[in-house]
Amino acid sequence: MRKVLVIAVRDYLATVRTKGFIISLALMPILMSGGYLAQILLGGEIDVRERHFAVVDRSPGGELAELLRKESDERNRTGPVDPQTGKPQPPFTIEVVPPGADGSTEGRKRQRFQLSERVRNQELYGFMEILPEVFDVPKSPPADPAEAAARLAQEEAPLRYQSNHPLDDLFPKWADKLVNEGVQRRRLDRADITARTVATVKGILTPVRFDSKDLARKDPKTGDIVDSPEENRMLSIMAPFGLLVLMFMIVMVGATPLMQGVVEEKMLRIAEVLLGSVRPFQLMLGKLLGTVGVSLTLVAVYLGGAYLLAQKYGYAEHLPLAVVSWFLAYQVLSVILYGSLFIAIGAACTDMKEAQSLMWPVMVLAVLPMMVGFVVIKEPNSSFATWASFFPPATPMLMMARQAVPPGIAIWQPVLGIVLMLLATLVCVYAAGRIFRVGILMQGKGAKVGEIVRWVIRG
Amino acid sequence: MHAVEIEQVTKTFGSHTAVDDLSLTVPAGSIYGFIGPNGSGKTTTLRMIMRILHPDRGTIRILGESTLGAATDRVGYLPEERGLYKQMKVRDVLRFYAELKGVRRGRAAIDDWLARFDLAEWANKKVEALSKGMAQKVQFIATVIHRPELVLLDEPFSGLDPVNSEVLCEAVLELRSQGATVIFSTHDMAMAEKLCDFIFMIYQGRKVLDGTLQSIRDTYGSDTLRVRLEGNGAALNGLPGVLKVADFGQWKELRLQRDADAQAVLAALLPRGRVTHFELSQPSLHDIFVRIARPLTLPSSPEGERVGWGGARP
Numbered sequence: 001m002r003k004v005l006v007i008a009v010r011d012y013l014a015t016v017r018t019k020g021f022i023i024s025l026a027l028m029p030i031l032m033s034g035g036y037l038a039q040i041l042l043g044g045e046i047d048v049r050e051r052h053f054a055v056v057d058r059s060p061g062g063e064l065a066e067l068l069r070k071e072s073d074e075r076n077r078t079g080p081v082d083p084q085t086g087k088p089q090p091p092f093t094i095e096v097v098p099p100g101a102d103g104s105t106e107g108r109k110r111q112r113f114q115l116s117e118r119v120r121n122q123e124l125y126g127f128m129e130i131l132p133e134v135f136d137v138p139k140s141p142p143a144d145p146a147e148a149a150a151r152l153a154q155e156e157a158p159l160r161y162q163s164n165h166p167l168d169d170l171f172p173k174w175a176d177k178l179v180n181e182g183v184q185r186r187r188l189d190r191a192d193i194t195a196r197t198v199a200t201v202k203g204i205l206t207p208v209r210f211d212s213k214d215l216a217r218k219d220p221k222t223g224d225i226v227d228s229p230e231e232n233r234m235l236s237i238m239a240p241f242g243l244l245v246l247m248f249m250i251v252m253v254g255a256t257p258l259m260q261g262v263v264e265e266k267m268l269r270i271a272e273v274l275l276g277s278v279r280p281f282q283l284m285l286g287k288l289l290g291t292v293g294v295s296l297t298l299v300a301v302y303l304g305g306a307y308l309l310a311q312k313y314g315y316a317e318h319l320p321l322a323v324v325s326w327f328l329a330y331q332v333l334s335v336i337l338y339g340s341l342f343i344a345i346g347a348a349c350t351d352m353k354e355a356q357s358l359m360w361p362v363m364v365l366a367v368l369p370m371m372v373g374f375v376v377i378k379e380p381n382s383s384f385a386t387w388a389s390f391f392p393p394a395t396p397m398l399m400m401a402r403q404a405v406p407p408g409i410a411i412w413q414p415v416l417g418i419v420l421m422l423l424a425t426l427v428c429v430y431a432a433g434r435i436f437r438v439g440i441l442m443q444g445k446g447a448k449v450g451e452i453v454r455w456v457i458r459g
Numbered sequence: 460m461h462a463v464e465i466e467q468v469t470k471t472f473g474s475h476t477a478v479d480d481l482s483l484t485v486p487a488g489s490i491y492g493f494i495g496p497n498g499s500g501k502t503t504t505l506r507m508i509m510r511i512l513h514p515d516r517g518t519i520r521i522l523g524e525s526t527l528g529a530a531t532d533r534v535g536y537l538p539e540e541r542g543l544y545k546q547m548k549v550r551d552v553l554r555f556y557a558e559l560k561g562v563r564r565g566r567a568a569i570d571d572w573l574a575r576f577d578l579a580e581w582a583n584k585k586v587e588a589l590s591k592g593m594a595q596k597v598q599f600i601a602t603v604i605h606r607p608e609l610v611l612l613d614e615p616f617s618g619l620d621p622v623n624s625e626v627l628c629e630a631v632l633e634l635r636s637q638g639a640t641v642i643f644s645t646h647d648m649a650m651a652e653k654l655c656d657f658i659f660m661i662y663q664g665r666k667v668l669d670g671t672l673q674s675i676r677d678t679y680g681s682d683t684l685r686v687r688l689e690g691n692g693a694a695l696n697g698l699p700g701v702l703k704v705a706d707f708g709q710w711k712e713l714r715l716q717r718d719a720d721a722q723a724v725l726a727a728l729l730p731r732g733r734v735t736h737f738e739l740s741q742p743s744l745h746d747i748f749v750r751i752a753r754p755l756t757l758p759s760s761p762e763g764e765r766v767g768w769g770g771a772r773p
Contacts, residue, residue, distance in 0.1 A: 006558045014546065269540040273601070275511045276536035277559040441511065 003278045007286025012293040015257055021294075025301060028249060046170070048090045053171060054115055054127035058099045058108075059134045065096045067182050068128075068175055092171055097127070112162065119164055126163025128175055134158040135186050237377060239318045240404035243327060244373045246302055247397045250331055251366055254295035255339040256359075258287060262346030262440070263355050271440045280437040288339050288429070295335045296328075303327060323404050326414060330396035333418070337393065337425045338366060340432035347432075347439030348447040369397040380405045390417055392424035431456045460523070462487045462609050462640035463508055468517030470503055477503040479664040481517070485642060485657075487608075490635055492655035493644035494744070496752045500664045501644040502539055505611050508642070509536050522608055532561050535607035539614050539644075541594045543601075545587040549578065552586055553601055560605035572600040576626060591618045599627060603634060610634055612643035616650055628654060648745040658744065660751065667751055676741040683746065684713040684724060687736035695731070699723050710736060712746070 015021055057065035076091040100111045108129075115127045136158075141148040159179055161172040188198060214228035214236070265271045274283055303324060310319040341362045349355040369388070376385040380402040389398035390413075399417040402409050438455045439447060447455075463485040470478040478500045485491045493501045506512040507519060510531070518525060522533055543552055550569060557565035573579045576596040581589065589597065595618055603610060612631075616624050631641055631654060645651050651658060652672055660668035668675055686695075687710040695704050695711060700719025705712040713724065721739050728734055742750070 002561070003559055006555065010555050014544070018546075264544075265542075268542060268545065269538055270542040270544060272506075272511060272538040272540075273536065273542035273556070273598075274559070276509050276534070276538075277531055277556075441506075 004282050004286040004289065007274070007278065007283060008289035008293065011261065011287050011290030014261070015290070015294045016297060024253065025298070028253070029302070046087075046089065048088050050091045050093060051125040051171065052093050052095065052123070053175075054095045054097045054118070054124050055130070055175075056097045056099055056111065056115070056127065057130045058103070058132045059130050060132065062096075062098075064130050064134070064179050064182050065094075068178060069094045069096055071178055089170065092174070095124075116162060119162070126161060126165065126171060128159070128161045128172075130179065131156065131158040131160075134179075134183055135190070137187055137191075235315060235318045236406055239323075240377045240401040241373065242306070243323070243404050244370065244377075244397050244401045246299075247327070247331060247334065247400060248366060248370050250295045250298050251334050251338045251396075253298060254291050254335050255342050257294075258291055258339050259342040259346040259355050259359060260352065261287065262343050262436075263349060263352055266347070266350065266440060266442075275440070280440060281433045283440075284340070284343055284429075284433055284436050287343060288336050291339045292332055292335050295331060299328065299331060323400075326403055327400055329418060330400055330421070333421045333425050334393075334396035337421065337428050338362065340425070340428045344432035344435040344439075344452075347436040348442075348452050350442070365393045369394040373397065373401060377401050377405055380409065386413070389413070390420060392421045395421050460487045461485060461520075462489075462522060463642070464518075464520040465504075465508070466518050468504075468507065468514040468519060470500075470507060470512060470514050476664050478507070478514070478661075481661070481664075481666055483659060483666065483669065485640060487640050488635065488638055489640060489656040490631065490654055491640070491642045491657045491659060492651040493642060493659050493661065494646070494648070494651055494668075494748060495644075495661040499752075500661045502613055504661065505536075505613050505642070505644065508611060509534065532605065533608045535560075535602040535605065535610045537598055537602040537610075537612045537615055539617075541591075541598050543586045543594060543598060546585060548583050548585055549573070549589070549597055550582040553597065553604060556601040557604045560607075562605045565604055568604055569600070572604065575630075576600065576623075592620060592623055595619060596623065596627070599630070603630070606637075606639075608639055610639055610641045610643075612641065614645055615643055616645060616647050624650070648743065648748055652744050660748065662751055668747070672744065675744075675747065679742050679747060680717075681739050681741050682715045682717070682719075683740050683742045684715060684721060685736065685738040685740060686711050686713060686728065686734065688728065688731065689733040689735055695728075698727050714742075714746075 055065040055068055057063075072092045072094045076093070080089040080091055081087065082089055097111075097115070100107050102108075102110070112129070115124065118124045119126060142151065159176065161175070212233070214233050216225055217228055218224065219226050262271075265274070271283075278286070307319055307324055310316050342359065345355055345358045345362065349358060372384075372388060376382075376388065376398050379385055385398065385402060388394055389402055391398075395417040399414050403414055434456050435452055439452075461484050463483070465481055465483040468478060468481045469476065481500075481504065483504075493504065495501050503512060507514050508521060510519075510521075544555075547555070550573075553569045553572075554565060557569065562568070570579070570582070573582050576599075578593060578596060581593065586594065586597070595615070599612075599615060602612070610631075615627060615631075619627060628650070631643070634641055643654075655672065657670065658668060658672055658675060659666065684701075688695075695701075695713070698704075698713065700716045701713045701724060702716055703714040705714075715721065715724070725734070725737055728737075
């Protein structure tokens with residue numbers, strides 16, 4: 001056991017003392033939140049060069065196209081900005097294209113193609129087409145949703161926009177609103193409804209305001225019963241998600257260097273010297289212990305920091321001590337489980353390149369729980385979430401996330417999860433030990449999958 | 460007491476037999492040299508003694524122990540290729556290996572060894588900064604830092620300059636004077652002749668020589684003539700009773716048939732030039748090695764070649 005500890009300490013220091021580790025310790029949270037920050041900071045940034053659009057108005061009178069042209073001139077004159085953020089927006093110029101002489105379906109299609117070609121040639125950014133039926137009041141849709149959908153699919157929409165910028169909705173939204181206002185005015189006129197009636201009806205039809213809140217609680221100072229602050233709702237999602245991401249990160253940062261370490265020891269023939277002093281299984285155990293140490297260091301920094309902050313700023317209920325303790329148990333087991341897999345891969349390969357191509361199945365095992373994480377957090381008690389969280393490689397991430405979503409889950413579930421993980425971890429360590437024993441001294445060529453399986457079965 | 464007892468050990472890798480029915484006894488307190496061509500089974504034998512590999516058949520007892528791992532802390536092993544963590548400092552790597560062998564406070568011993576090998580100023584440098592020879596010396600210190608009773612050195616002299624070879628040589632002799640048993644493999648025959656109490660040669664997995672240098676040479680008899688003639692390039696073909704002529708530049712080595720008469724050779728040489736050196740001697744270890752390991756390139760004399768095979772032990 002003393003020798004195992006000597007190896008564990010060396011491995012631990014070899015990882016923790018590197019500049020890379022210290023830098024990634026500091027950078028990881030920045031990188032993780034960096035994407036989110038960048039979106040906030042740069043989200044409003046758009047291309048403000050002038051955009052040129054064509055409008056074909058087939059409606060009687062063609063007044064809607066004119067309306068758009070006038071409004072765009074007005075918009076350009078005042079300097080177009082986003083009304084919410086105040087950030088500048090591109091000016092629109094509108095070319096009113098008269099409908100072709102051939103108003104038949106074929107004729108319309110031909111005109112659409114011509115305009116599409118102009119968009120492809122970058123003469124236009126996009127084009128809008130208003131059909132003659134635009135002012136007709138639609139018949140109320142059938143009660144049966146399937147029938148309603150069928151009818152919608154048959155009929156052509158009276159207002160259409162075509163472009164090759166599918167994600168950009170700046171112009172279509174702006175134009176849609178203006179056209180609809182114009183259409184509404186005309187329809188009201190036609191139905192002979194007065195402005196006053198319109199105002200009354202509008203008031204009547206305004207939807208009832210609806211608010212979704214967190215649970216009520218007593219203010220610790222005044223004893224008054226108050227609503228929880230709005231950000232609490234976000235936090236009850238953030239905590240499980242954060243724990244899930246942290247678990248994934250720790251497995252990746254903590255366990256993957258094991259593979260690198262084993263390949264290095266093989267390539268530099270260090271393994272041979274070590275095996276002159278310790279048995280292969282002791283060597284592997286020492287390395288796993290060292291990695292558990294590394295992962296605990298990461299947890300102490302991140303989770304410890306988060307816990308203290310939560311205590312200090314009154315969010316303690318989102319990160320209870322029980323959840324933190326479970327996290328530690330899962331994290332130790334998952335580092336050993338994934339670590340032994342990475343050690344086995346390292347021992348079976350002769351260089352990093354080979355090891356990297358062999359590691360993807362393990363990576364998939366680790367990434368899958370991340371991918372379904374959101375679904376599981378949203379519905380932590382669905383049968384999918386429950387079953388998935390009993391799959392040992394996914395247990396640390398998914399069970400943890402489910403436990404962190406209020407009000408938590410029945411206690412037998414994490415207990416069973418831990419027992420299953422313990423068994424899986426023992427199996428992995430046993431199999432990895434057998435692969436390690438043979439592989440660590442192999443030089444020259446990597447092992448084939450068949451050989452690795454044989455080592456596990458026959459030793 | 461024997462330091463190592465190997466009994467009828469066989470080790471195969473797939474279809475390749477690396478060590479074939481090998482028996483060998485290494486007396487305690489001796490220096491035992493392992494020689495043999497590349498790929499003949501030296502390293503496999505050393506690894507089996509270290510229990511890094513396990514024999515398919517046969518038994519190996521080390522320092523009286525046959526159980527796995529019981530004697531590891533009493534053994535030091537220097538593998539053929541350097542096994543040092545590149546990113547660690549020299550002192551740290553030595554402390555690590557010392558601790559692995561159960562040495563708790565090894566700092567003084569480490570400093571002593573570093574000073575002795577002229578490495579004191581490198582103690583706090585990273586291993587990757589060392590030259591090959593320096594790394595070799597560090598590896599040697601790591602091997603002996605825990606004062607092992609049995610030291611296994613796989614090609615310890617490769618990559619060392621003559622000065623460092625000398626220092627290492629002295630260290631090996633000192634280990635023996637302190638009572639340790641030293642087994643080392645080498646391709647340097649002169650070093651083996653100089654250092655070893657016993658020589659063991661393995662060829663294609665089988666033992667072909669085992670004994671003291673003198674007993675091995677005695678088996679071959681005095682069949683070698685060292686000759687120097689004035690005027691280089693004189694042809695030495697067609698001499699009576701000479702099997703093979705090896706040109707070493709400064710002198711030529713003539714191998715005689717079993718019953719050849721050295722005087723007759725001298726008589727045949729005299730008309731060809733002025734003989735400045737004529738010496739009848741036993742073959743060198745180098746010569747014996749080559750005779751065994753390259754029998755096919757020699758002139759045809761099957762009887763002569765068999766001398767070296769199998770039954771060489773007196």
